[in-house]
Amino acid sequence: MTQNEFMQIVNPFKDKLYRLAKRLLISSEEAEDATQEILMKLWAGKKKMERYANVEAFAMTMTKNFCLDRLKSKQSGNLKLVHSNYTDGQTSLQKQVEVKDSLDWVGKIVEGLPEQQRLILQLRDVESYEFEEIEKMLDMKPTAVRVALSRARKAVREQLLEKHRYGIG
Amino acid sequence: MELASVKIVLGKYLEGETTVAEEAQLREYFSGDQVAPELEAYRPLFAYFSEARDERFTGQVPLKTRRFDYRWLSVAAVGVLMFGLYFGNRYREQREAEFAYNETRKALGMIAQNLDRGTEKVAYIAEFDEAKQKIYKN
Incomplete structure (x- = not known):
């Protein structure tokens, strides 16, 4: 080749x-x-x-x-990156109205998900793989994939709604 | 998509029961400007997915082709060198041995020649002896 x-x-x-x-x-x-x-x-x-x-x-x-x-x-190795989920209050308050900022917020929520859920959300909602493909890639049972996916989606939604309720954006 | 059906599909979506096509419909709906106010909160979610799939890998792909590996050349060179040294040495030793043999033969030959000449002269001694006997007898 x-x-x-x-x-x-x-x-x-x-x-x-x-x-x-x-x-x-x-x-x-x-x-x-x-x-x-x-x-x-x-x-x-x-x-x-x-x-x-x-x-x-x-x-x-x-x-x-x-x-x-x-x-x-x-x-x-104790080198774990610490992802700060907080945003700088002052500047972000001004920017919150912007779409970009709300996308960043979703990104932060997704980052906070367990690895498995992040993985499945990525494969399904970003890459649009069929369930059979995801099952093969991750070596998982069909129900396990669906359950993890549903949990991930609901978790993101919860935090997003919360943000929407209290936030300005 | 009708608001009612959007809500149904959204419900299925949260349970992980939508098809890829239905999810595409949701993304399309939420990217439009007809989003119902009560569903506004979902907009960034689907926008995030759409944006995320546009990200590109910009790094280089450093592929190593199987080029000729020069390390092996040195290994081969050492091999040839050892071979040459070994057989070269043997050849040289053989030449030296032949030379020594010939020289020795020559030297021995010379000794033999001189010895012959020596014994010729010794013959006179025998003569002298004979003569001496004659004198003693008389």
Whole structure:
């Protein structure tokens, strides 16, 4: 397989890998590193890759595992990133009316979800994968996927409604 | 989409029972400007999903092609060098041995020649001996 052929296979979903990595790792730089790592791994194992019926699903699973490992080693190394869920009162009050700010707010809510729910929300609501694909990628039972997805959606809604009720935006 | 059906689909959505197509309808509805006031709170949620899927990977893809690995060249070079040294040495030793053999032969040959010449001269001594015996007898 040449580099060009490889890129043609990988191009349609490399953004998805990156977005998944970013949803899990939060930081853009780390997500970029992770994506590069995954692509390099795929390239190194390109002979194996030809055997997989669904390279995209395989790559997504790889990305998920890679990022979860990263998060785990970060936690054990006490290097866990602290995501501040609070916003600077003064400036944000003025900006709250802006759409951009409310999107950031949703982003913050999603970041606060458990990894599993974040993962499923990303795969379904952002990438629009079918349930069968998600089940395969995450190696989960259909009901488990739906339950986690429903919990994630409801959790986001709760916080969003709360914000809407008390906030200005 | 009718408000009533939006609410139904939204309910299904929260239970995780919507299809991909229905979710697309919801995104479309909430991106429009006909959103009912009571559903306004959901707008940023679906806007967030739409925005999130536009994010692109901008990093480089540093693919290493299998270029010729020069480390192996040095390994091969060392191999050839050892081979050459070993057999070169053997060849040189053999040449030296042959040379030494020839020199020795030559030297021995010279000794033999001189020895022959020596024994010729010794023949005179025998003559002298004979003569001496004759004198003693008489």
